[in-house]
Amino acid sequence: MSEEIEKVKCLIIGSGPAGYTAAIYASRANLNPVLYQGMQPGGQLTTTNEVENFPGYPEGVTGPEMMMQLEAQAKRFDTDIRNGWVTKVDFSGDVHKVWVDDSKEIHAQTVIIATGASAKYLNLPSEQHYLKLGGGVSACAVCDGFFYRGQETVIVGAGDSACEEAHYLSNICTKVTMLVRRNEFRASKIMAERVQNTPNIEILYNTETEEILGENDLVTGVRVKNNQTGETKEIPCTGFFVAIGHTPNTQVFADYIDLDEQGYIKYAQPGTPKTNVAGVFVCGDAADRTYRQAITAAGTGCMAALEAERYIAAKGH
Numbered sequence: 416m417s418e419e420i421e422k423v424k425c426l427i428i429g430s431g432p433a434g435y436t437a438a439i440y441a442s443r444a445n446l447n448p449v450l451y452q453g454m455q456p457g458g459q460l461t462t463t464n465e466v467e468n469f470p471g472y473p474e475g476v477t478g479p480e481m482m483m484q485l486e487a488q489a490k491r492f493d494t495d496i497r498n499g500w501v502t503k504v505d506f507s508g509d510v511h512k513v514w515v516d517d518s519k520e521i522h523a524q525t526v527i528i529a530t531g532a533s534a535k536y537l538n539l540p541s542e543q544h545y546l547k548l549g550g551g552v553s554a555c556a557v558c559d560g561f562f563y564r565g566q567e568t569v570i571v572g573a574g575d576s577a578c579e580e581a582h583y584l585s586n587i588c589t590k591v592t593m594l595v596r597r598n599e600f601r602a603s604k605i606m607a608e609r610v611q612n613t614p615n616i617e618i619l620y621n622t623e624t625e626e627i628l629g630e631n632d633l634v635t636g637v638r639v640k641n642n643q644t645g646e647t648k649e650i651p652c653t654g655f656f657v658a659i660g661h662t663p664n665t666q667v668f669a670d671y672i673d674l675d676e677q678g679y680i681k682y683a684q685p686g687t688p689k690t691n692v693a694g695v696f697v698c699g700d701a702a703d704r705t706y707r708q709a710i711t712a713a714g715t716g717c718m719a720a721l722e723a724e725r726y727i728a729a730k731g732h
């Protein structure tokens with residue numbers, strides 16, 4: 416039996432830096448926000464070890480700790496934070512209808528989508544093993560590259576992200592080996608040329624990852640295979656970076672919200688968090704294929720809450 420319909424002024428979907436920042440602003444503006452945390456409370460940062468580039472933490476902070484602090488800050492202003500997964504929406508009318516866990520129905524004046532994106536992984540058991548241990552495997556060079564300074568790293572991927580991250584690592588690490596599964600890059604020519612012309616980046620074409628190797632919980636190398644010759648070899652490294660793309664968590668909105676060809680939500684008005692549906696706003700990685708940083712997510716979360724406030728004020732509610 417379905418529960419009674421709940422009416423809210425501002426519904427925030429997602430609990431990364433974008434969602435919590437939106438919550439802090441919306442609650443301080445008396446929008447009484449309700450925030451659903453989704454599958455991974457705290458979002459992608461909960462899989463990051465140390466965050467050293469978020470302003471205001473001169474000594475750094477762990478990803479999970481930062482997310483607990485953001486949650487506590489949102490709670491301090493009485494954001495109603497709940498566990499739950501949005502399974503259906505109907506944005507066809509003036510009232511935005513959202514269903515949580517296939518049962519609870521919510522009617523929201525404004526909705527802030529902060530569902531983020533998920534990094535893709537190779538899904539090799541050894542990759543997942545070291546990822547869960549929290550050292551040696553990462554999907555974010557800008558976040559974690561610094562921990563491998565002066566060391567050798569391997570990065571898999573051949574798109575713009577992989578090129579950007581390989582170049583970033585090349586400034587920190589002694590050597591970066593790039594694994595490209597075809598005999599060419601997917602990245603734009605200029606980005607590919609930049610890595611091809613960087614002396615401490617070695618590119619292995621037609622090469623796939625077989626296994627991440629390690630000792631005592633630390634990564635020591637990668638075994639790779641040339642998919643043309645069948646030859647395998649081991650590359651020593653202490654860090655393995657995966658840069659094979661992200662999947663934005665936006666499919667549930669696809670019938671109503673304009674998405675680009677990769678599923679990122681399109682801004683209806685660049686420079687604002689507005690979507691094509693009035694009263695529905697987006698922030699963070701769900702609409703950001705380029706920057707994907709905690710600080711940019713937080714910034715857009717603030718913008719989304721300010722726009723939600725304006726929308727409600729203009730409606731005279």
Ligand code: NDP
Nearest residue numbers: 537572573574575576577579596597601658659660661704
């Ligand atoms: P892309 O989807 O463009 O590239 C993914 C890359 O990963 C491809 O080279 C793909 O190989 C490879 N890959 C996928 N799965 C595997 C696998 N299982 N094993 C090995 N390799 C794999 O993702 P990006 O994140 O690089 O870019 C996403 C979008 O963001 C693009 O539109 C890009 O242009 C844009 N972007 C722009 C930037 C900029 O302009 N500064 C910076 C970063 C991103 P294959 O080619 O064989 O399919």
